[in-house]
Amino acid sequence: MSSSWLCVYGRRHVLGLLGLGFSSGLPLALTGSTLQAWMMSEKVDIRLIGLFSLVGLPYTLKVAWAPLMDRFTAPWLGRRRGWILTTQILLSASLLILGSLTPSRHLQLMGALAFIIAFWSASQDIVIDAYRAEVLPDADKGAGAAMSVVGYRLAMLTSGAMALILSDHLPWRTVYLSMGMLMGACTLWTFLCPEPANSGEAAELGPKNLKETVWAPLTNYFTRPGAVAILVFVMVFKLSDALAGALTTPFLLDLGFTRTDVGTVNKAFGLVSTIVGTLIGGALVHRLGIARSLWVAAFLQAFSNLAFVGLALAGPNYAFLVGAVALENLCGGLGTAAFLAFLMSLCDRRYTATQYALLSSLMAVSRVLAGTPTGFLVAALGWPWFYTLSVLGAVPGIVLLPRFAPWRRPPSPTTLP
Known part of the structure; x- marks a missing residue:
């Protein structure tokens, strides 16, 4: 193993976490502060905007369905990457649909869709956290955690500050459609990331029924x-x-x-x-x-x-x-x-x-x-x-x-x- 403090960041299983961290952080502001700014620009009642904070509930309750993501395996790309890819596709599609709506005309539908996006996002967080823990040997766990945090922070800048700046020059629909396409592009990282070693064996040894799950x-x-x-x-x-x-x-x-x-x-x-x-x-x-x-x-x-x-x-x-x-x-x-x-x-x-x-x-x-x-x-x-x-x-x-x-x-x- 190299004694360099920085060479660890060039390893495939560590570098891949930069993109997965970005994918994890991108949806957060799009159902939070950025969405609130869109509603404010459409003169939505501030009381209703405050109620939209409830769409973040899935992030606090994700432990409730996390066992299901241990129990079941997606039919492609392996135990962990399969679920990551699935949630990324669902997030991209949901953001594109959200971008086609308007707060002044579709507020209730946007609220429901924002809650669904938060659910897919929390589910993505569950499996990316699990993937990160499994793919990294102990010596690389700190570097992997760091790369995830860097990607996450950059994503929050993109869907927060950058989205707000773009909204001064482009229609809000265009901003959200762009973010939806960017979310879709994150799937490329998932294909580039390696599946954790012995992932299949871990799945076989995992829970076999609902009680065990x-x-x-x-x-x-x-x-x-x-x-x-x-x-x-x-x-x-x-x-x-x-x-x-x-x-x-x-x-x-x-x-x-x-x-x-x-x-x-x-x-x-x-x-x-x-x-x-x-x-x-x-x-x-x-x-x-x-x-x-x-x-x-x-x-x-x-x-x-x-x-x-x-x-x-x-x-x-x-x-x-x-x-x-x-x-x-x-x-x-x-x-x-x-x-x-x-x-x-x-x-x-x-x-x-x-x-x-x-x-x-x-x-x-x-x-x-x-x-x-x-x-x-x-x-x-x-x-x-x-x-x-x-x-x-x-x-x-x-x-x-x-x-x-x-x-x-x-x-x-x-x-x-």
Whole structure:
């Protein structure tokens, strides 16, 4: 194996995840913020636009049908790529149909179709997450996670910022038809990606009936020693990161920065910093392994929050803003790459879709819950003390690190499956 930190990104099974990550991220804004902008331009009642937030429910409930994607295999391209291709085709067709409608005339139909698109998109996420966990050896999991995140972020820029810019020059229908065709082009990546090794064997060993489909993945996971403690670790590892990021935009505006400053630095430059961080994190996992990378990420995520403490004390200093945003997003991206690699390592190949959906859902729940009290904390403590306190959010994860990611010895099968 090459000692280079970057050569891992040129491997077929890693590089392919860039396109799959893009495919995964493209539909999100098209049923969210971009669709809301289209409805606003058509003078749709703001109350109805707010109700359209419900179309995102499939993303939070995907663990409910994830077992079916472990149980059944599409009749082409293999166990995982077959489902990826199927969902991509359905997404492309649905986006093309959505682009042929108009909010002022077909609002109810668009709502139903947006919900269907979110369902296909969540289903695609399930199988791409499973594919990524199965196709990557442990040494490449960090790099694969990084490439997925980079592709996902680029897709969100495309279907978010780029779509909005295009809508100033082209009809909304043309924008959505273009996005639908771009979604269809993503199928080319699926053909180029290799099917995970032993995929057929894993399918044969997987669930054979409905009872096994639903219960076997959960039984397999919860009979492991320390299974519940691992779930706690999954929920708290990025707690400090979640606390720091919950109110970043209000924080910067409250300091006196303009919306343009926030958009260009926190959003655009922050995105670049996150991408760089995930690529460094992927290379770090390849170099140090998952366990040691988690240690590095845990401390960097925590102490990078202190940059916002300094910014809160310095006030609207543009140079300090750039430095704080760069450091926070760089460390956050690094931590994401290492942590996704860890989540992938927890999954049994027979039930990857279900188990990864469970773990990623818990991670999302913890992020939502962590953001809930932040406004009250800021009101009571002020910005400097709030961001100081957010550093303590890393303590539970660091305390659990020696058990699930020991630094001085390889993880045992009972602690890191």
